[in-house]
Amino acid sequence: MSETFRAAFVIARRDFIAIVYSKAFIFFLLGPLLPVLVGFAAGNLGEQMARDVSRPSVAVALTTADSDKLLAARAALSKTFGDGYFADMKIVGDGAAEQIRPQDYLRKKADNFSVVVTGTLANPIITGTASSIERHRADIELLAGYASSGGSVRLPTATPDVVAESANNDKQLRTITAQIGQALIFFLTLLLAGMVLSNLVEEKSNKIIEILAASIPMESVFLGKLVAMLAMALVGITMWSIIGLIGFVAIDPNVPSIPTPAVGWPTFAALCFTYFIMAYMMFGALFLGIGAMASTVREVQTISTPVTMAQMVNFFFAAYALTKTGEPIEIFAAVFPFSSPFAMIGRAALEPTLWHHGVAIIGQLLFAVLLLRLGVYLFKKNVMKSGNAGRVEDGGKRKLWGLMKISR
Incomplete structure (x- = not known):
């Protein structure tokens, strides 16, 4: 087991360094920012025109x-x-x-x-x-x-007595926070998880995957690639968050008021981060399985499109179940692995209970491992044509030294 994780670390380090130090990574960081800037400018312009024309x-x-x-x-x-x-x-x-x-x-x-x-x-x-x-x-x-009346009628002036929350609209306000958390996790996963698929297909076409398969177990290759892509995604999210924060401060120093989630902001932020990782691991492992079955870019697009649509259905299903807290449909959305991260982050905003998040995270992690093993099986069956491919014994040890030199 330790040798498997060691080999996975080597693969993860190799892929992470190769991606982050490439010129394409700069364009990857700038890619999502340009549509946001264009959309922001177009939205402000359209709002101003609509206000001037249709007032x-x-x-x-x-x-x-x-x-x-x-x-x-x-x-x-x-x-x-x-x-x-x-x-x-x-x-x-x-x-x-x-x-x-x-x-x-x-x-x-x-x-x-x-x-x-x-x-x-x-x-x-x-x-x-x-x-x-x-x-x-x-x-x-x-x-x-x-x-x-000649202005003789005087309207009474009400004295505002502002409270932070009330029992009447507490759930309605926190639903806004839940929807924001769900949308954030969904769009980041949708944007970043597909990169695992393109990376695997590229190495299959370059025959690099065969060199890796001859050196270490395919479980280590798949796990390493998934971890490397996750690390790269976290680097991108960090950069986008910093740029977005600077942009918000420059445009409007007043932070928009968002209703406080039931578990509190620190716990909610930690759960958002954790559920993003879980969603990324599950969908990334699923895309690795797709990459194991696809040999060309056209096949990748053909197979991955239904999966992406199903991912959107899971998100909308979790968003709908958000209004049915405690009902069977909401419980099913929280248990079903692909909708569980979105449904559980909604629970975190609405319910203060924490133990069910631990159960959900463990279940999602086990399901991600299951998907990863399924992807390895499909790769061995469709590409290596052998159930024991990827293992070369040399005195009872894996040949990691050659792979380490490649990664350097």
Whole structure:
């Protein structure tokens, strides 16, 4: 057993150094950042354009005196409700002196009017679509009533008494934290686990895997490659976290408020890290098994696509089970190995109990070992054509010295 782990360490060190010190690793680190930056810029630009283009405004066509009172009421109440609470209002004419046709103002695309207010303050008439009237009616009635009273009506000011949490919305708030943890683990696993597959297929095409198989057990080769890819993934996550933290501080120093998970932030962060490793080990071992069956890149894409889709189904299943805590469907999601990391991180956000996380982690680790052994079996059967491939005895010892020289 010690010799197997020693050989796996040699393979892991060899692969890790070869990947991290390559030029392609720089592009690997920059790869996920570019779409994030482009998406952030496009999102801000699109939000600004949508706000400028689709911001509704109200056309006011009361008498001159009533229109002035309505706009004065809007200015006065905006100090209480906030500047952006009421829609923009514009006086378009005198309803008493002109023949006002509200439909004519609504047809003008340049003005972007949502509704037109005619009539009087005592009996305002709102012209527009049903949804627009429903959106503006309460505000216009409030402003008209305030303007009719001459501002003598004083709205009471409520004194805020803020509490951190309440029993009514505690689970709902923590569900947000659970969803964030699930999505983070899923996307990192989806992004990084496939690299194990490409690495194995590349070495199969270069015949390097045959040299390794002639020197040490295939169990050590597969375990070493999985550990090396995991270490490389952790390096990438560390770099992305540092860059992301610097970006958040530069853009907005205020840290966004996220509901505190039931187990507390330190334990939740440790469980997120652990469940990511478990998910990576399971899906990485599964991809190694796929690589054992595939001999070309086309076969890799054909076989791995259904697995990736199944991985998404597991994530959505765990996200759905998040709202069914304690029910059979949620228990099944926590027990089923491929959805267990996502379901259990949801439990960590909602439930303070810790012992079931230990049971789940042990089960996921054993399942990852089972998948790894299955991948080794498939490799021996499909590639080496022998159940004992990968073993060359030399006085009862493995030939590790040649492999160590290769890794150096």
